[in-house]
Amino acid sequence: MIFKHRPSSTEDSTSRGQSEVLGFVLLIGLTMAVIGATVAVGSVAYSSATADAEYASVENAMSKLSSQASLVALGSHESRSFDLGSMRDGSVHVDESQGSIQMYYDENATSIANATLDERTRFYDESLGAVVYRDGERELAMQGGGVWKLENGVGSMVSPPEYHYRQTTLTFPIVRVTGEGSTSGRVGGSVEKVSADRITNPNAPSNPIDNGTVVITVQSDYYQGWYNFFQTRSGGSVSIDHENQTTTVDLQYPQELSFKSETGLLLPFDAEIDGDSGQGNDWRDNVDGFDQTALPSMEPIVSSQIESARNNEDTIDLTEADLSEGLEAGVYYADDDFTISDEVTINTDDGNVTIVVDGDLTIDSPITVTGNSENGVRYYVNGSLQGGNQDITTDNESPESQRNVFFVGGDAFTDTSGTLGTIHAYLIATDGTVAFGQGGGNTEFIGGVAANEFNPGQSAQWNLRAPADQSDDFVIDLGVNPNTITYLHPSENTVRIEL
Template sequence: MNTMSRDKSRGQSEVLGFVLILGITMIGLTTIIIFGGNALKDAQQQAQIEQAEQSFGVLDGRISRVALGASPVQTVDLGLNTGSSGATLKSRDTGWIRVTYVNTSTGSRSVVMNRTLGAIIYANDDTTLAYQGGGVWRHTDGGTIMVSPPEFHYHDGTLTFPLVTVTGGGPLTSSITVTQEGTQIQKYPNRNQQTNFTNPIPRDVKVKVTVDSTFYQGWGVYFEERTDGQVEFDHAKEQATIELTDPISKVGSALTLVGGSQLQIQDQAVLSSYDSSAASPTFGGTDGDIVSDSSVQIQNNVRIKGNITVGGQADISGMGNAGRIHGYLSYGAGSVSQSACDDHVDGACTKNASLGDKRSIDTRISNRIARIEESNNNEANPHITNGELNWTGTDNITLEAGDYYFNQSFQVQGSNSAPQNLTLDTTNGDIAIAVKDTNIQIQNHGNITVKGDGAVRFYNDKQIQIQGQSDVWVPGYDSPQLWMYCTSNCGIQLNSGSPRFVGVMYAPEAANGVQVQDHAEVYGGIVGGGQVQIQDDAHLHYDEVLSTTAVFPDRAPVIYMHVSVYRMTIKSE
């Protein structure tokens, strides 16, 4: 009896064990099916979205071909499954963009363009792709990112915006046909729309661009990356607004190098600062900073009363016993020994240099020169003939307020016994001097003096040479009164006999480099490029006033504007 009971119990346990194992197996299989199915679905959805991004890139290119007149019609098969997958594809008349022209003197506001953008929208679960305004955008619950950019370009004071809009609301199949609706609409410049819609834009005008769109965050980030304005987001209204600002603002250091190959500072050179706004400026301040995207080599008892930030390597191993950096040293490559830092740097030595983008001024300078060439005051001055200064019978010439153009030579040079003196008299207004295809040469006791409270601005596309005991002087060491701008093929030379220069030399990316040598004295600031040498007891005194002085105060942030509209019709057969 006992034996039979034990056998029966054992049989029941085996059945229960089998049922339990079967149950666990079924639960496992169900879990695999559920979660595996979800994972498979997610993978398929991701593949569909990636395919859609590629297809929208093709669509973007085809629409551009129609807009630019390369083809009257384009048909593209996006290859998207919008049926069983649950994804949808449609065209909607949604979103708008507005370009506003504001006169800061009168407060008047004019609308250059206010257009509905429209969009081609692909939706797949919580992800939306859209072609809108010439760009492709991807939107999820986390926000919007740009997949490909719209044709919105702001460079060196010129806004170019060929806006592409789309119409044809409703569901779409994977096969889309694009045609142009009418012809291009020119919005700016356009005298027919408003008489003052002309280029160049008046000085007292600012330009704002506002986008109202589901994809406004992507538009706003794009504006931030491609312009220098501050973007304002209105999340409640789904709007992004950019006020276009000048990408070139201030001179913030004694020496700034953009597009530099190497910076050498040696042989008792000194960098320091002063404040020209003081009644009696004192020298030797500690804001004589250096900012360069190149490497730097400092040697032979150099004194820098300021900070150094360089994008490349920093070699301070040969600074000598008297060499000192009275600030910090920040570099972007290589290493600096701790002993060298302890011996020569008052502040920290860190490998964390961060530099901004390059800002070429070539187009801006070329535009200035062209305008002065077209209209100037040369004929009003008897000492300007055939595009050059005429020193015959005199050692003293005065240029008064106005614009002057030189394309043969610009020379102020004399001798120890007979110096030549050029007075730039700004009593009645500013002076602009364009020097095209020839050097600015101030040599051998050639002297320039600024008179009055106005500003003098030189625009040059070749070389600036100040040599041989020459003197470029502004009373009170007021450097913002004198600017010498030069294009990227420029070279700057201050050497050969203790020349003095008061003002700002502004030539970013100057391919032919900068030389400040032979006891030269600079009061103001230098922005240059290429191979740079500061040596032989040269002194750079940074004018602290420049940190709040605009580089190009005489122009609006936007100088030229080209805005047009291309209307596309979208349909599926």
């Protein structure tokens, strides 16, 4: 016989009772864990959302404070009150020592490149001060009459300071902040006028300014925002020094651009110079040498040439010219995008040739410059310069690259899918990117390139070389500048912030 054990009814009910209790406890524990996790995640999301909302609110309030401070500093109001709102995550403080500004005038300099910047030429040197809101790693600041932000260590402009161009006159009222204190919660206060004075110094330029150059340097935690501001509001060269947190602007638009002997590439101070050619090699191996310097925008130059070509009755319509017959001395103008689709020979025996395009210029056929080597061709392009697989050369056995000079308002050769061919030229595209073929093939560029960004892409073989016989610096005359400052009116306007 086989005997099987059967649990008694008492034993069975006890086991079931223990299982039910254990399951209930586990269910309650899991529920509490889920609720706790949900509450934790929700509280973090809520905290982040409220911090972002507070930051956005303070940004708007700072812009209003900037306007009120300008009204007091530059207007008839002696004081104004302000309200920055309620703050739970951040706090506000006044920092009189935050940032400084220096102004120089060198009457013997033609640009910032050869200007002397020391106590002999300095005519203003004072702190700027700031009202600063800080929330962790984020900051907002009213400084110099403008509002700036700092996020992840990168500064940018929220609203611009007082800085006004009108034809050849620049009015620059410097707004300085004084005061003290730090607070959070509900933040308000008053802004009061302390002083408003013209800057008078023996080193300052006298109006009208007939020669020399004026330079402004701003040192600040928000120097990158000042850099962006001067880039968009100034006609001159702007440079940046990350190590010293400074931005420098040459208020006088430079009259020339210089390529040093055996230098093929000019880049701005803040240009990225890392990267390879796409073939695993450092692109600098393919460049005859490069410099980082202050580069002026091409916009004023190109715009000036467009206006001149439009209004000159001797201007030749480029769209009606027979390119296959060649071009001779004169000014040629296209009021829209233009493509060079026929092989063209440009003869300079009778003088210089100027080609002005108010749009994009595409070069789909070879260009050869012949004739008197004392004359050359200048191209002014309001848009981008594109093309590929075509030579742009001079007929001399030794390339005379200085006879082909391109002034480009946009990018150059960024749409090229293959090689560019052989180019004898100087290419100035200081507002855009220059690339040398994104596909394959060989590109030989003899001359020089000045660009805001240089990206040779994945061209299989390319070289950028200064002309072999260039023993001296090659200086490009930028021509008449419409933004040259003749009258400069700087002033110091000090306010006190009470929190």
